[in-house]
Amino acid sequence: MSTLEFLGNGFAVAFQWHNLLFAFFGVLIGTAVGVLPGIGPMSGVALLIPITSTLTGGLTPEEAATSSIIMLAGVYYGAMYGGSTTSILINTPGESASVITTLDGYQMAKQGRAGSALSIAAIGSFIAGIVALIGLIAVAEPMAKLAIKFGPAEYFSLVVLGLAAVTGLAGKSMTKALIMTVMGLLLATIGIDAVSGVARFTFELPVLYQGIDFLTVAVGLFALGEVFKTILESDIQSNIFPKINRILPTKKDMKDSAMPIVRGSVLGFFVGILPGAGASIASFFSYSMEKKLSKHPEKFGHGAIEGVAGPESANNGASGGSMIPLLTLGIPGSGTTAILMGALFMYNIQPGPLLFEKHPQVVWGLIASMFIGNVMLLILNMPLVKVFTKIIQTPPKYLLPIILAISVFGVYAVQVNTFNLYVLMGCGLAGYFLARNDFPLAPLVLGLVLGPMLENNMRRALTASNGDFMIFLERPVSAVLLIAGILWLAVPLLLKLRGKKVIVSEEG
Numbered sequence: 001m002s003t004l005e006f007l008g009n010g011f012a013v014a015f016q017w018h019n020l021l022f023a024f025f026g027v028l029i030g031t032a033v034g035v036l037p038g039i040g041p042m043s044g045v046a047l048l049i050p051i052t053s054t055l056t057g058g059l060t061p062e063e064a065a066t067s068s069i070i071m072l073a074g075v076y077y078g079a080m081y082g083g084s085t086t087s088i089l090i091n092t093p094g095e096s097a098s099v100i101t102t103l104d105g106y107q108m109a110k111q112g113r114a115g116s117a118l119s120i121a122a123i124g125s126f127i128a129g130i131v132a133l134i135g136l137i138a139v140a141e142p143m144a145k146l147a148i149k150f151g152p153a154e155y156f157s158l159v160v161l162g163l164a165a166v167t168g169l170a171g172k173s174m175t176k177a178l179i180m181t182v183m184g185l186l187l188a189t190i191g192i193d194a195v196s197g198v199a200r201f202t203f204e205l206p207v208l209y210q211g212i213d214f215l216t217v218a219v220g221l222f223a224l225g226e227v228f229k230t231i232l233e234s235d236i237q238s239n240i241f242p243k244i245n246r247i248l249p250t251k252k253d254m255k256d257s258a259m260p261i262v263r264g265s266v267l268g269f270f271v272g273i274l275p276g277a278g279a280s281i282a283s284f285f286s287y288s289m290e291k292k293l294s295k296h297p298e299k300f301g302h303g304a305i306e307g308v309a310g311p312e313s314a315n316n317g318a319s320g321g322s323m324i325p326l327l328t329l330g331i332p333g334s335g336t337t338a339i340l341m342g343a344l345f346m347y348n349i350q351p352g353p354l355l356f357e358k359h360p361q362v363v364w365g366l367i368a369s370m371f372i373g374n375v376m377l378l379i380l381n382m383p384l385v386k387v388f389t390k391i392i393q394t395p396p397k398y399l400l401p402i403i404l405a406i407s408v409f410g411v412y413a414v415q416v417n418t419f420n421l422y423v424l425m426g427c428g429l430a431g432y433f434l435a436r437n438d439f440p441l442a443p444l445v446l447g448l449v450l451g452p453m454l455e456n457n458m459r460r461a462l463t464a465s466n467g468d469f470m471i472f473l474e475r476p477v478s479a480v481l482l483i484a485g486i487l488w489l490a491v492p493l494l495l496k497l498r499g500k501k502v503i504v505s506e507e508g
Contacts, residue, residue, distance in 0.1 A: 030078020
């Protein structure tokens with residue numbers, strides 16, 4: 001079958017009435033998640049995993065996996081749309097990828113152009129989503145065919161590269177990011193060893209034989225961590241909202257935004273493919289590029305619409321691009337795609353090169369649903385701008401109990417196990433204290449998800465080579481991936497040291 005035939009079958013799956021509902025509710029909830037400051041796509045996706053598993057109870061395992069991943073992916077790229085709303089209206093990013101939008105978006109709102117900024121952000125996000133999906137269709141299958149040729153040594157090195165990439169770019173301190181990655185890998189070793197059958201780090205507790213539940217850790221760290229932050233720090237803001245009069249952008253706004261949207265979409269897609277780069281890096285790159293290319297760079301920071309169009313397109317392009325390493329290689333490039341990977345594992349579906357052969361319904365249904373979801377988002381975001389601005393004003397006294405209830409009931413419903421509730425609360429407190437001390441949480445989740453893959457492929461490679469570690473360097477692809485991983489960690493450190501030397505010499 002050709003790619004177009006597979007895509008046609010994907011649309012047949014995506015247009016099933018229940019999948020249309022899942023896509024709609026995913027993008028709607030995702031937009032709300034993006035609009036609410038502090039929650040973000042990682043928390044939103046983690047919170048909804050147990051709910052989707054409950055809603056898909058009457059479907060076959062394949063259908064349940066397809067519907068769940070359609071909804072969760074909708075939350076992911078819906079949150080990218082919604083994150084711009086708070087950035088523009090109240091100078092508070094809904095998620096990290098929308099930080100750069102505050103620079104010009106909020107200035108536009110203060111000038112009475114909030115409607116134009118919000119609608120350009122929605123149009124840019126829609127175009128970027130479509131560009132990313134076309135790229136996904138073009139690149140995904142050839143990449144999967146190439147990855148089928150990978151052996152255990154190559155997969156081990158690929159996982160090392162994925163972990164190094166996220167560690168190298170996560171947070172302010174690489175040391176703290178490395179600590180969190182190692183913590184995630186250590187948590188992944190808890191339970192019965194699949195090869196020897198020996199119980200590891202279980203302290204003779206039968207409840208730990210299956211290991212630490214990924215969902216419990218993710219919901220605790222991200223969703224409950226935000227709840228504890230708001231409660232313990234009284235992080236409640238009273239904001240004044242600018243009036244939104246005209247919603248549609250002017251002809252001049254459209255003309256000024258056209259090329260930044262195209263450039264941001266393409267740049268975001270290619271940045272998204274890189275493991276660990278993510279939407280935040282893409283939006284910063286796009287803003288820098290637009291400022292350099294502009295004939296009037298002095299406008300930036302004072303309400304330039306290009307400063308909204310480019311970054312908002314880039315962060316949505318990156319969210320589409322980040323699906324490529326997840327689906328084709330089984331390597332999540334960000335915290336959110338790590339959580340999506342964990343959701344697929346819950347349905348016994350292994351992301352990677354064989355996903356396109358073994359589960360075409362899941363992967364092509366997801367790709368087709370992302371086309372439909374992007375159209376839904378544009379239809380939702382343009383006329384309902386004023387409605388979504390009301391969501392920002394939800395008082396924390398109503399919002400926090402809802403998040404807490406969804407977290408507790410969701411985690412309990414998956415395994416009906418009270419031990420997981422203790423783990424949930426412990427992870428919530430840990431998430432709060434770690435985030436407060438600038439320890440990035442995404443590397444821990446990534447380590448927990450990729451730990452078993454790293455260990456299994458290392459053991460398989462060493463079994464094939466009779467314990468000779470040189471197999472990882474003798475195989476060319478494996479060696480290149482390992483060198484790339486080392487460079488990903490080493491280059492930022494060298495640049496940092498060089499910067500310090502320059503400062504010292506200038507002071508001297």
